[in-house]
Amino acid sequence: MNQIFSDRISDVPKSFIREILSTTLHKDVISFAGGLPNRNFFPVEQIKEASQRVLDQYGADVLQYSMSEGHLQLREWIAKRYKEKMNLDVHPDQVLITSGSQQGLDLVGKILINERDHVAIEEPGYLGAIQAFSIYRPTFEPVPMHFEGLDTDVLKEVIQGKRIKVLYTVPSFQNPSGISHTDENRDEVAKIVSSRQTILVEDNPYGELCFTEKTHKSYYTRIPDQTVLFGSFSKTFVPSFRIGWLVAPKELYDKLLIAKQASDLHTNYYAQCVLYQYLCDNNMDEHISAIREKYFNQKEAMIRSIQKHFPEEVQYSNPDGGMFLWAILPEGISAHKVFHEAIKHHVAFVPGDPFYVDKKDINTMRLNFSCVDEPTIEKGISTLGKILKKYVAEEKAF
Amino acid sequence: MNQIFSDRISDVPKSFIREILSTTLHKDVISFAGGLPNRNFFPVEQIKEASQRVLDQYGADVLQYSMSEGHLQLREWIAKRYKEKMNLDVHPDQVLITSGSQQGLDLVGKILINERDHVAIEEPGYLGAIQAFSIYRPTFEPVPMHFEGLDTDVLKEVIQGKRIKVLYTVPSFQNPSGISHTDENRDEVAKIVSSRQTILVEDNPYGELCFTEKTHKSYYTRIPDQTVLFGSFSKTFVPSFRIGWLVAPKELYDKLLIAKQASDLHTNYYAQCVLYQYLCDNNMDEHISAIREKYFNQKEAMIRSIQKHFPEEVQYSNPDGGMFLWAILPEGISAHKVFHEAIKHHVAFVPGDPFYVDKKDINTMRLNFSCVDEPTIEKGISTLGKILKKYVAEEKAF
Numbered sequence: 001m002n003q004i005f006s007d008r009i010s011d012v013p014k015s016f017i018r019e020i021l022s023t024t025l026h027k028d029v030i031s032f033a034g035g036l037p038n039r040n041f042f043p044v045e046q047i048k049e050a051s052q053r054v055l056d057q058y059g060a061d062v063l064q065y066s067m068s069e070g071h072l073q074l075r076e077w078i079a080k081r082y083k084e085k086m087n088l089d090v091h092p093d094q095v096l097i098t099s100g101s102q103q104g105l106d107l108v109g110k111i112l113i114n115e116r117d118h119v120a121i122e123e124p125g126y127l128g129a130i131q132a133f134s135i136y137r138p139t140f141e142p143v144p145m146h147f148e149g150l151d152t153d154v155l156k157e158v159i160q161g162k163r164i165k166v167l168y169t170v171p172s173f174q175n176p177s178g179i180s181h182t183d184e185n186r187d188e189v190a191k192i193v194s195s196r197q198t199i200l201v202e203d204n205p206y207g208e209l210c211f212t213e214k215t216h217k218s219y220y221t222r223i224p225d226q227t228v229l230f231g232s233f234s235k236t237f238v239p240s241f242r243i244g245w246l247v248a249p250k251e252l253y254d255k256l257l258i259a260k261q262a263s264d265l266h267t268n269y270y271a272q273c274v275l276y277q278y279l280c281d282n283n284m285d286e287h288i289s290a291i292r293e294k295y296f297n298q299k300e301a302m303i304r305s306i307q308k309h310f311p312e313e314v315q316y317s318n319p320d321g322g323m324f325l326w327a328i329l330p331e332g333i334s335a336h337k338v339f340h341e342a343i344k345h346h347v348a349f350v351p352g353d354p355f356y357v358d359k360k361d362i363n364t365m366r367l368n369f370s371c372v373d374e375p376t377i378e379k380g381i382s383t384l385g386k387i388l389k390k391y392v393a394e395e396k397a398f
Numbered sequence: 399m400n401q402i403f404s405d406r407i408s409d410v411p412k413s414f415i416r417e418i419l420s421t422t423l424h425k426d427v428i429s430f431a432g433g434l435p436n437r438n439f440f441p442v443e444q445i446k447e448a449s450q451r452v453l454d455q456y457g458a459d460v461l462q463y464s465m466s467e468g469h470l471q472l473r474e475w476i477a478k479r480y481k482e483k484m485n486l487d488v489h490p491d492q493v494l495i496t497s498g499s500q501q502g503l504d505l506v507g508k509i510l511i512n513e514r515d516h517v518a519i520e521e522p523g524y525l526g527a528i529q530a531f532s533i534y535r536p537t538f539e540p541v542p543m544h545f546e547g548l549d550t551d552v553l554k555e556v557i558q559g560k561r562i563k564v565l566y567t568v569p570s571f572q573n574p575s576g577i578s579h580t581d582e583n584r585d586e587v588a589k590i591v592s593s594r595q596t597i598l599v600e601d602n603p604y605g606e607l608c609f610t611e612k613t614h615k616s617y618y619t620r621i622p623d624q625t626v627l628f629g630s631f632s633k634t635f636v637p638s639f640r641i642g643w644l645v646a647p648k649e650l651y652d653k654l655l656i657a658k659q660a661s662d663l664h665t666n667y668y669a670q671c672v673l674y675q676y677l678c679d680n681n682m683d684e685h686i687s688a689i690r691e692k693y694f695n696q697k698e699a700m701i702r703s704i705q706k707h708f709p710e711e712v713q714y715s716n717p718d719g720g721m722f723l724w725a726i727l728p729e730g731i732s733a734h735k736v737f738h739e740a741i742k743h744h745v746a747f748v749p750g751d752p753f754y755v756d757k758k759d760i761n762t763m764r765l766n767f768s769c770v771d772e773p774t775i776e777k778g779i780s781t782l783g784k785i786l787k788k789y790v791a792e793e794k795a796f
Contacts, residue, residue, distance in 0.1 A: 006515075009657060055442055110404065128660075132660045135660055240463065242662060259533070262526075264662075268666045
């Protein structure tokens with residue numbers, strides 16, 4: 001039977017995260033491994049009210065087949081928010097509602113990637129993007145991340161040597177690293193990309209979860225004709241609705257719409273209407289403020305615990321937003337081995353491996369702080385610290 | 399910019415139906431062109447109750463990320479119904495919840511179709527399947543439909559001459575033709591396919607909407623290891639939720655699950671829970687009975703009007719279920735031309751062209767009866783009849 005499968009499906013990496021999550025679900029495990037938003041902020045009552053109001057007001061209208069572009073008023077809301085929050089001029093006709101931003105990745109893959117086309121992706125990078133694009137069998141060109149953003153020397157080299165169709169990046173509070181591209185880095189990246197026929201995919205699921213007043217300008221302000229913006233309601237509203245969106249220049253939009261239609265006709269329209277009703281009836285800014293404050297406090301707690309317990313040889317990011325923090329161990333220490341030791345002591349995190357296209361036993365680890373309370377953070381990081389100290393001492397002795 | 403697009407996206411046929419739908423949306427047009435279920439059967443109040451109950455009982459649990467396989471209890475419900483209604487042994491672990499069965503098509507394309515692989519599809523066939531598979535650039539091998547089902551002579555020829563990876567069919571109350579494969583036809587098709595490494599995709603969105611007691615056995619009873627079954631709640635519950643499913647043998651299931659995860663992580667979990675709650679609290683059999691009765695009466699009204707008004711040279715199907723009826727005009731008459739004439743007289747239908755892989759100005763037409771009441775059916779068919787008589791007379795004179 002094996003020979004019946006397409007070549008592409010064997011290229012898709014299995015989700016290691018999915019596998020390790022099962023080992024971390026036990027009640028007594030302190031898990032920094034997840035990537036889930038904190039469920040305490042899910043507006044259960046408000047969603048109940050919105051569901052009722054939508055059905056009372058519109059009845060069967062919200063239950064029929066609908067447009068592939070998505071709910072017009074929701075697209076207008078998104079366009080308006082871009083203007084208000086980021087001073088971006090986005091027309092609702094450029095907004096395509098997707099079944100989570102994961103689907104946006106699939107659609108971009110569908111319309112842009114031929115087999116063996118070159119796709120540049122930041123490294124470490126978002127695993128879901130690697131999986132989604134793998135279906136279309138590109139050659140991945142990893143571009144390393146520094147604490148300031150993309151390594152522009154490597155990017156320049158890669159982009160000059162090869163025809164890069166897509167550059168995929170999460171420039172704000174990245175998953176997995178928590179790092180944001182500085183404005184200088186963005187300027188330079190945009191300049192490099194602008195000289196080429198490359199589409200920059202700016203995936204921005206965490207942008208609203210910023211801990212400071214300082215905001216970074218989207219690539220869309222720099223190279224609008226080459227940028228596809230992704231957004232998501234999974235981290236500011238709820239994930240189970242699977243509602244995200246993308247913003248694309250007209251020519252790309254038309255093709256993305258064809259791909260969307262072929263993929264699932266349209267995103268759940270009842271859910272789009274409930275979400276839009278929620279947005280009308282509630283103060284999204286206040287809601288997001290509360291999430292920011294909580295995540296900020298948890299991040300601060302994690303930083304304090306790291307300073308206290310981690311050996312000084314370990315480097316780490318101090319994110320200005322999002323849900324993740326990144327630690328870099330001294331070279332030669334496999335975070336994978338640390339993971340197996342840690343799980344014996346009931347602490348979990350994600351070792352860096354799955355965030356690299358083709359590297360193994362990497363010395364990096366992703367620590368999620370959105371779902372763990374402050375005392376538990378201290379406890380878990382303290383345990384991790386002991387293990388790391390042992391490994392660092394061994395490495396030195398070696 | 400054009401050279402940036404993947405080769406595949408230019409292969410996807412535009413949805414002609416989508417285009418003509420816009421011309422048929424005017425209030426004064428009698429439309430047999432749609433493919434929508436009748437909105438009078440959407441259980442608005444029950445969905446409101448189910449939404450509330452789910453949030454009251456489970457709160458944030460139904461709002462978090464969830465499993466790619468789909469809601470376990472919903473999958474169990476589906477497996478149980480297969481047993482009850484069709485005496486099929488399906489394990490819940492074989493059921494994958496999809497974002498509508500359109501997504502099932504995309505997933506099958508992802509895991510099975512390499513460029514230029516041969517995909518057999520009934521002709522006329524479901525446009526959405528042609529669109530979804532086109533993304534993966536197969537060579538389509540059309541297999542004509544007769545009033546009894548697939549043309550087995552052609553199927554035999556095609557399957558012996560070429561390696562057919564996928565045979566796509568809607569064997570019950572097909573869209574667009576309303577035709578069902580007879581049991582004899584199914585036996586023969588299964589026999590032909592069983593000798594080959596071919597996956598038969600049995601798409602069955604209308605199976606529950608049967609007008610008689612007589613049911614046809616699924617291909618799954620004949621060739622379970624080679625059959626992927628598709629199902630949908632769009633026609634028995636509501637379409638806007640975009641919830642369908644597929645049933646696949648283990649080896650295929652594992653790959654389909656990877657493809658599902660890469661495509662959108664999982665289907666809206668809140669919606670899955672609301673649907674499951676609805677199924678628990680309501681009598682689905684009674685609900686479906688009511689739809690059947692209504693559609694049957696509308697179909698009967700359409701048949702009566704056709705007998706009265708269409709020229710006798712026009713052949714037509716008399717479906718035992720579903721939402722569509724198929725008319726075959728004398729050779730040489732383009733249903734496309736008839737459509738343009740009909741729309742001037744405020745009557746719409748879908749000319750056959752989009753249901754063929756590579757034919758134009760076809761002499762067939764799809765007539766939808768699910769959304770039009772009986773007096774309107776009589777009025778619209780009578781108008782169509784006059785136009786058809788004119789065309790038939792002209793064709794004879796010619």
